Amino acid sequence: MSTNIDQGFFATDVSYKDSAAIVTGASRGIGRAIAIELARQGADVLINYNQNRAAAEAVKQEIEDIGRNAAIIQADISNLESHQKLLDTAHETFGKVNILINNAGITRIADILDETPEQFDLLLNTNLKAPHFLTQRVANYMIENKIPGCIIYTLSISDTMASDNRTAYCISKAGLEMSMRSYAGRLAMHGIKVNGIAAGVINTDLSRVRIPDYEEAAEKGYIFMVRPGTPEDVAHATVAAMRLYDTGVVIPASGGVMTPLLNLRSMSALDMNR
Numbered sequence: 001m002s003t004n005i006d007q008g009f010f011a012t013d014v015s016y017k018d019s020a021a022i023v024t025g026a027s028r029g030i031g032r033a034i035a036i037e038l039a040r041q042g043a044d045v046l047i048n049y050n051q052n053r054a055a056a057e058a059v060k061q062e063i064e065d066i067g068r069n070a071a072i073i074q075a076d077i078s079n080l081e082s083h084q085k086l087l088d089t090a091h092e093t094f095g096k097v098n099i100l101i102n103n104a105g106i107t108r109i110a111d112i113l114d115e116t117p118e119q120f121d122l123l124l125n126t127n128l129k130a131p132h133f134l135t136q137r138v139a140n141y142m143i144e145n146k147i148p149g150c151i152i153y154t155l156s157i158s159d160t161m162a163s164d165n166r167t168a169y170c171i172s173k174a175g176l177e178m179s180m181r182s183y184a185g186r187l188a189m190h191g192i193k194v195n196g197i198a199a200g201v202i203n204t205d206l207s208r209v210r211i212p213d214y215e216e217a218a219e220k221g222y223i224f225m226v227r228p229g230t231p232e233d234v235a236h237a238t239v240a241a242m243r244l245y246d247t248g249v250v251i252p253a254s255g256g257v258m259t260p261l262l263n264l265r266s267m268s269a270l271d272m273n274r
């Protein structure tokens, strides 16, 4: 085993020229922003979508306008049999795949006391099992073809912060963080880097309904939150994670939500200090 791997995404001057990425869930929200940012950086992109073909086609057009190649593919990633099609399409279209962005995900609101096994299975199959096994397939492809690569997971502050009305989501994301770390350990010797982004409250279809609550909490001083995040904030963090001289780490994109804050400003006993 070589101990001197400093190539591809372990180099300090990472180049996206001649790179080709698969981005799951790239028709909307964070995945769309990541796909476009990768194209801006010089990569070709396979845009995976599940239901919104028109939106995926619009992303393809945006990428082509930037001057990069793009293709779209419908696949419900929770169906593991669709994964080979994803990989084959990207390889046949671009000649190789050296970037995988595990981004597609769903959430459901359900009180932990009412959540059903069916809801739990849906969340775990889509958010955890699917990216875990897609990574396995793409990693084996990279190893077989001796392609140094980079795999990024869109993780969440919910990896570590519990929500009792979205428990299956939190469990799926916590498990996904361990998937990320485990692959990082296994793949470093092959020049394949694996990192994650802990996204905060990002203004997309998935989270829009929660944003007023967070804004209120920030206004009252319960959490630091500069502003709700944009998909582009996560896309910039993704590119930063790809350039990091590190693997198996999670970098935040959460506007300060995770910053511990002991807020005692309103306690009258402190008034004497003013």
Ligand SMILES: NC(=O)c1ccc[n+]([C@@H]2O[C@H](COP(=O)([O-])OP(=O)(O)OC[C@H]3O[C@@H](n4cnc5c(N)ncnc54)[C@H](OP(=O)(O)O)[C@@H]3O)[C@@H](O)[C@H]2O)c1
Pocket: 024, 025, 026, 027, 028, 029, 030, 031, 048, 049, 050, 051, 052, 053, 075, 076, 077, 078, 103, 104, 105, 106, 126, 154, 155, 156, 157, 198, 199, 200, 201, 202, 203, 204, 205, 206, 207
């Ligand atoms: N928004 C947030 O605040 C936030 C915070 C932390 C982490 N995240 C994570 O970021 C990722 C993206 O979230 P988002 O906010 O951008 O969500 P979004 O706006 O709802 O977009 C979800 C994307 O995933 C695709 N998708 C959903 N289920 C799929 C499936 N089974 N197979 C393939 N594609 C599928 C959708 O495709 P179609 O529209 O074509 O069906 C869409 O492109 C998720 O993993 C989410 O957990 C989001």
